[in-house]
Amino acid sequence: MSISGSPFWALSVAILRGFLRDRASVFFALVFPLMFLVLFGGLLGDQGTSKVDMIKVGDVALVDELPDDAREAFDETFEVEESDDLEAAIDTVRKGDADVALEQRGDVVVAHYTQTDQVRAGITQGTLRAFVDGANVAASGQPPRFDLRTERVEDDSLTTIQFVTPGLLGWAVAMSAAFGAAATLQGWRQSKLLRRLQLAPVSTRTVVAARIAVTLTVALAQLAIFLGLGAAAFGLTLSGTWWMAIPLVVVGTLCFMAIGLLAGAITRTAEGAVNMSNFIVLPMAFLSGSFFPLDVAPEWMQRLSDALPLKHLNEGMLDVMVRGEGASAALAPLAVLAGFAVVVTLAAAKLFRWETT
Amino acid sequence: MSVIDARGLSKTYGDLTAVDGVDLTVEQGETVGVLGPNGAGKTTLLEMVEGLRQPDAGEVSVLGEPVWPRNKRLQPRIGVQLQASSFFERLTAREQIHTFAALYRAPATAADEWLERVGLEEKADTRVEDLSGGQGQRLSIACALVHDPELVFLDEPTSALDPQARRNLWDLLSDINDAGRTVVLTTHHMDEAEVLCDRVAIMDHGRVLELGTPTALVRSLDAPTRITVAPGVVPVEEARQIPAVTEVRETADGTVLTTRDPAGVVAALGERQRLDGVTVHTGTLEDVFLALTGREYRA
Numbered sequence: 060m061s062i063s064g065s066p067f068w069a070l071s072v073a074i075l076r077g078f079l080r081d082r083a084s085v086f087f088a089l090v091f092p093l094m095f096l097v098l099f100g101g102l103l104g105d106q107g108t109s110k111v112d113m114i115k116v117g118d119v120a121l122v123d124e125l126p127d128d129a130r131e132a133f134d135e136t137f138e139v140e141e142s143d144d145l146e147a148a149i150d151t152v153r154k155g156d157a158d159v160a161l162e163q164r165g166d167v168v169v170a171h172y173t174q175t176d177q178v179r180a181g182i183t184q185g186t187l188r189a190f191v192d193g194a195n196v197a198a199s200g201q202p203p204r205f206d207l208r209t210e211r212v213e214d215d216s217l218t219t220i221q222f223v224t225p226g227l228l229g230w231a232v233a234m235s236a237a238f239g240a241a242a243t244l245q246g247w248r249q250s251k252l253l254r255r256l257q258l259a260p261v262s263t264r265t266v267v268a269a270r271i272a273v274t275l276t277v278a279l280a281q282l283a284i285f286l287g288l289g290a291a292a293f294g295l296t297l298s299g300t301w302w303m304a305i306p307l308v309v310v311g312t313l314c315f316m317a318i319g320l321l322a323g324a325i326t327r328t329a330e331g332a333v334n335m336s337n338f339i340v341l342p343m344a345f346l347s348g349s350f351f352p353l354d355v356a357p358e359w360m361q362r363l364s365d366a367l368p369l370k371h372l373n374e375g376m377l378d379v380m381v382r383g384e385g386a387s388a389a390l391a392p393l394a395v396l397a398g399f400a401v402v403v404t405l406a407a408a409k410l411f412r413w414e415t416t
Numbered sequence: 417m418s419v420i421d422a423r424g425l426s427k428t429y430g431d432l433t434a435v436d437g438v439d440l441t442v443e444q445g446e447t448v449g450v451l452g453p454n455g456a457g458k459t460t461l462l463e464m465v466e467g468l469r470q471p472d473a474g475e476v477s478v479l480g481e482p483v484w485p486r487n488k489r490l491q492p493r494i495g496v497q498l499q500a501s502s503f504f505e506r507l508t509a510r511e512q513i514h515t516f517a518a519l520y521r522a523p524a525t526a527a528d529e530w531l532e533r534v535g536l537e538e539k540a541d542t543r544v545e546d547l548s549g550g551q552g553q554r555l556s557i558a559c560a561l562v563h564d565p566e567l568v569f570l571d572e573p574t575s576a577l578d579p580q581a582r583r584n585l586w587d588l589l590s591d592i593n594d595a596g597r598t599v600v601l602t603t604h605h606m607d608e609a610e611v612l613c614d615r616v617a618i619m620d621h622g623r624v625l626e627l628g629t630p631t632a633l634v635r636s637l638d639a640p641t642r643i644t645v646a647p648g649v650v651p652v653e654e655a656r657q658i659p660a661v662t663e664v665r666e667t668a669d670g671t672v673l674t675t676r677d678p679a680g681v682v683a684a685l686g687e688r689q690r691l692d693g694v695t696v697h698t699g700t701l702e703d704v705f706l707a708l709t710g711r712e713y714r715a
Contacts, residue, residue: 072515073507077504081505250502251502254498255502
């Protein structure tokens with residue numbers, strides 16, 4: 060007698076087919092986040108800050124008499140344009156068409172800069188001060204006592220793609236896990252399929268296990284596609300312990316499935332559940348550094364993000380995938396995510412109802 | 417031993433008493449209909465018998481087993497159709513019934529056989545969302561029967577179908593109690609209950625008002641029979657003179673003769689060559705419902 064397969068296997072296949080045939084789900088789980096990856100990785104790929112536009116008004120001895128090696132460094136930072144009209148030059152800076160107008164009054168070099176772009180304003184001031192200090196040391200005739208060598212702590216290959224891939228992947232995993240759980244719970248409840256399964260000789264454990272197995276399969280496929288596309292198209296290079304991203308994605312998926320279950324438990328329709336998941340996950344993605352690095356965010360936002368599970372998933376993946384930290388760096392995020400998963404699951408179980416009425 | 421033995425079942429939701437002290441016994445091989453308008457408590461009664469809801473009061477055993485709490489021994493022996501749309505989303509008809517077969521560990525061949533038996537082999541590769549209402553009902557009935565259960569519950573198997581699709585489904589439903597299978601169905605269609613059911617329980621406001629065969633229920637009504645002949649076939653005065661005719665009315669449909677001796681009246685009309693377009697209306701479950709509740713039946 061041929062049997063149609065075990066209940067667990069049959070349920071998993073049925074759920075996976077339902078997912079793959081739902082264009083909207085596939086779009087939001089895979090295509091949509093990949094669009095962001097292409098956008099960030101492709102368009103913003105070469106994010107080396109372009110040169111600072113400088114207008115040199117009249118003769119500026121500091122610049123004109125630079126020694127050759129210093130000249131080279133200077134040209135790497137500044138794009139120099141010459142002018143004789145100070146007023147016009149300052150006006151150009153004010154309009155944002157140049158970053159700094161430089162003049163020399165006797166021994167004082169005056170830099171008229173704009174604060175509009177704070178990063179460039181900082182670079183301009185810092186670099187000019189360095190050149191002035193260098194010129195002063197040279198004028199004293201003493202050899203410099205200290206020397207500075209800068210070394211970036213990250214791998215040399217670190218580019219934008221390295222930073223955006225873990226964050227976007229975290230967002231993609233969170234979104235599809237939460238939506239999948241919320242929509243399944245609501246859809247099955249509305250169609251009474253949940254009741255129907257309750258009357259079949261299948262344990263609730265089997266139903267839940269099948270749903271989890273499918274979501275984990277989708278999440279690991281997301282991981283593979285993100286890393287594959289990032290490496291193939293945008294030069295993503297992973298550090299040694301990247302495989303620790305696998306347990307992170309697994310526990311992160313469980314955590315966001317729990318959030319989806321909670322959304323499904325407190326809403327009454329499938330649409331409501333999906334909207335609720337979106338309402339939770341999208342702002343969380345912004346606050347958790349999925350779209351921009353949190354280092355530039357204000358202090359309060361960084362503290363707030365500590366309370367969000369997605370931040371821990373993102374940080375954990377950044378640590379092991381691109382920051383080159385050891386496997387143990389993933390342990391704290393794993394513990395936090397597991398904690399969230401347990402607490403939210405208990406809340407969802409408490410609010411769970413078999414039917415909409 | 418009865419297949420279903422329910423005594424004094426009651427269920428209350430807040431102020432609403434959905435089911436109020438219902439007794440129901442169903443014997444093996446019977447098709448029993450639970451008939452009543454929406455909100456009569458049919459579905460709640462069925463859910464308690466299926467083991468989906470715990471009764472507030474009363475006891476129920478099915479196939480000799482208690483149904484509450486969730487009874488693992490019982491589940492493989494009963495089949496349930498809750499609603500046409502209780503499907504896994506975006507699966508084809510064939511995938512759907514194979515999934516249910518697997519849940520019950522039934523052979524895959526049974527899934528294909530049932531698909532054919534309900535006439536859906538041509539729609540096997542159509543997704544459930546694209547099936548018509550009647551096709552969806554057929555598939556959902558097939559899914560309830562795929563593991564060859566001893567007892568089947570069908571909750572309004574023909575609701576939301578047009579009259580043609582309903583009648584098509586009756587052929588299928590009248591066959592499924594073969595091999596000694598017991599069937600319990602709810603409906604709010606009187607004609608359906610009369611055609612399909614061996615016994616009918618008439619429910620309203622959470623109570624079973626009457627339980628019996630459709631014929632017995634109608635007979636117990638002791639309602640007069642109405643005989644209608646085509647307009648102008650028999651003059652009113654002549655009709656009044658036929659023995660046992662108690663009332664004669666002219667309507668748009670024809671001349672209506674009311675009597676308690678339909679055989680004698682039809683014979684008398686025959687003698688007079690006055691039988692053109694004759695119809696005999698002997699009272700229906702609808703009349704029973706009207707008599708029991710004192711109000712028109714509202715589906």
